[in-house]
Amino acid sequence: MEKIPVTKQGHAVLEAELKNLKSVRRPAVIEAIATAREHGDLSENAEYHAAREQQSFIEGRIMELEAVMSRAQIIDPLTMVGHDTVKFGATVTVIDEETEEETQYQIVGEHEADADKGKLSITAPICRAMIGKGEGDSISVKTPKGAKDYEILTVSYV
Numbered sequence: 001m002e003k004i005p006v007t008k009q010g011h012a013v014l015e016a017e018l019k020n021l022k023s024v025r026r027p028a029v030i031e032a033i034a035t036a037r038e039h040g041d042l043s044e045n046a047e048y049h050a051a052r053e054q055q056s057f058i059e060g061r062i063m064e065l066e067a068v069m070s071r072a073q074i075i076d077p078l079t080m081v082g083h084d085t086v087k088f089g090a091t092v093t094v095i096d097e098e099t100e101e102e103t104q105y106q107i108v109g110e111h112e113a114d115a116d117k118g119k120l121s122i123t124a125p126i127c128r129a130m131i132g133k134g135e136g137d138s139i140s141v142k143t144p145k146g147a148k149d150y151e152i153l154t155v156s157y158v
Helices: 008-037 046-071 125-130
Strands: 003-006 072-075 093-096 102-108 119-120 139-144 145-158
Touching: 003 008, 003 046, 003 102, 008 046, 008 072, 046 072, 093 125, 102 125, 119 125, 119 145
Parallel strands: 003 072, 102 119
Antiparallel strands: 093 102, 093 145, 139 145
């Protein structure tokens, strides 16, 4: 089985979500199904069908998280201190060579990526271009709008 890289913080978030699904949301939806059954004819009971749909979503997400957790390889970025090249877990500041706009990204696993928070999946094109590069290196990333060129300003592991 292939290991799934995940940061220590990302693993904790996934673990908390799994715990919440199992101990809070699953019992609540089971209770909602029981309550809806008490209302009679299930074929025309919208509450029952909505609760069953929610239960299906919760069970699917639990199975997905359990699969990820069983294959997770936890990588703590703090153990990477002293490395001057971009690797998994790195926090990288880049500057767009055309617009001079600076952006900071942390390279994380697919299941913890959140672009709004600056956490990009290691499989994202810009992350793949940065891997192995160091401060001062230029990278080119193919985007739907054409190639974008960036310079790596800083690499840190926090």
